[in-house]
Amino acid sequence: MIRKYLRSVPSVAAALVALHASAQVPTTQTAVVQTRNGGPEVLELQSVPVLEPGPGQILISVHAAAVNPVDWRMREGYSGRPQPGRRPPPSSPPVRIPGFDAAGTIAALGPGVTGLSVGDAVFAMIGLIRVDGLNGGYSEYVVAPANRSLPLPDGFTFAEAAGLGTVGLAAARILIPVDIQPGQRVFVNGIAGGVGSSAAQMAKALGAVVIGTASARHHEYLESIGVDQIVDYTQVNFEDVVEPVDVYVETVSVEFATRGLKIIKPGGAIASVVGVPAPELCQQAEVDCPELGPPDAQPEAGAMSEPELLAHVRQLAQEGSYRVNVDRTFPLAEAGAAQEYNREGHTTGKVILIVRE
Ligand SMILES: NC(=O)c1ccc[n+]([C@@H]2O[C@H](COP(=O)([O-])OP(=O)(O)OC[C@H]3O[C@@H](n4cnc5c(N)ncnc54)[C@H](OP(=O)(O)O)[C@@H]3O)[C@@H](O)[C@H]2O)c1
Structure with a gap:
């Protein structure tokens, strides 16, 4: 008793x-x-x-x-x-x-x-x-x-x-399927924004070389999170100055993602939160363009659920690789x-x- x-x-x-x-x-x-x-x-x-x-x-x-x-x-x-x-x-x-x-x-x-x-x-x-x-x-x-x-x-x-939450989870959702390997070149369009800076830090944590577009006001911050090359999109078109990349991350618009096909190596991939180019264009460029489903959709077999993705984001933050x-x-x-x-x-x-x- x-x-x-x-x-x-x-x-x-x-x-x-x-x-x-x-x-x-x-x-x-x-x-x-x-x-x-x-x-x-x-x-x-x-x-x-x-x-x-x-x-x-x-x-x-x-x-x-x-x-x-x-x-x-x-x-x-x-x-x-x-x-x-x-x-x-x-x-x-x-x-x-x-x-x-x-x-x-x-x-x-x-x-x-x-x-x-x-x-x-x-x-x-x-x-x-x-x-x-x-x-x-x-x-x-x-x-x-x-x-x-x-x-x-x-x-x-x-x-x-x-x-x-929202930006970290969005970045994790699009990056996990493209399976970034150490040493790969990852380009992020709109790298200073919520999703862009999250994707940049996650790619750096995986050992990638990270390149991205941002206007001059953000350069000091981007250097502080280890971005390797910053392209001031107000001065040049990124496709004129960026060497071929393995993964192209789009956070601004699908029009940019279509331009991005020019700088992605055959066999590379687009990871986008704002839509992907038409399938025939991706096929022509030999680029994988996985589409992002609705945030609350049931994950495909083997894919991480939202709570699992969020726990992943927290883990990165806890380890200090994501601020x-x-x-x-x-x-x-x-x-x-x-x-x-x-x-x-x-x-x-x-x-x-x-x-x-
Ligand atoms: N599908 C999803 O689950 C999901 C989730 C989250 C967000 N989103 C969408 O993703 C987009 C980005 O969201 P966010 O939260 O990252 O936005 P945000 O924090 O407002 O970031 C905007 C960033 O875009 C940059 N930018 C604007 N025009 C640009 C251009 N022409 N070239 C390069 N960079 C440019 C800005 O940098 P400058 O100052 O240098 O212009 C700024 O840093 C939004 O459309 C949002 O709705 C989708």
Whole structure:
């Protein structure tokens, strides 16, 4: 009897901690709500309910949230012209809380969640998991899937960790299938951006020679992450100055990827987050152009799932081979300005909203 009581003490204590912490969670919170499709003026600070985490979900008290291009595209109702090979945008109601990436501390655990505790510092990829209410990173509290919520890597601030998910996972998703080998030449178009700088660091960690395009303002940062050759695309066309490469990474547009076929060795590959050239062009150039499926699609046999990819990204960050550069931070109330700054398209790394200091 006594033994049974003692065995249950840690779980009782944990339950009490969880109860205490969840008792401090308010029922309402301040969040940035996209009230309709349009410009930054459609983003409003509103008081909205705090959702309870469902099975397999956690509630995060948000300290920082990342701004991604998908946020202002969804705000505009995805008016961008479709590109061949580009995945369709996620469907989402126009009234929503933006933000797919957040970092903070766990405020409550949903049923069945193990391996995480209330109070843990985590970063998460939120996704469109709650259709029953407003839920997104631009808020004081967000519900996230437990299997896409991971402890902050050592030495990471909340702002840096908030910038790990979407871009790190996108870079890992496109690079793993092309299987970069030490010594191979990897070219990254748009190497200073969120996806580009992630791909550059991952390729360097695999022992590749990394080349990429960026305007002059980013050169010091790119040298600091070990980029071997930087091409200022405002001065020259990359295809005129870059020696043949094994892997071409595209982060800007499919038109560039088509130009990129000129600098890829026969037998090489394109890894793109913005679409691949027409199959006949890839065939002609003897280049492998794998298409990126929707982010939440079931992985093909043998491919890594999203939670596995995210764990891979965290591991790289934990080992010190992948850092997030925070270009600029904005307070939550200035989410519209933050999206417009990101929309200009010239950030070095990530734009981050600070929700709690
Ligand atoms: N499919 C997916 O799962 C997925 C995931 C994440 C992102 N994406 C997409 O990938 C794209 C990039 O995202 P991101 O987060 O990396 O964007 P970002 O952080 O805003 O980066 C933009 C970068 O592009 C560079 N750039 C702009 N025009 C350029 C040009 N003509 N040539 C070379 N570089 C140029 C900019 O550098 P300069 O200042 O030098 O111009 C800037 O560093 C977006 O379209 C995004 O929606 C897709």
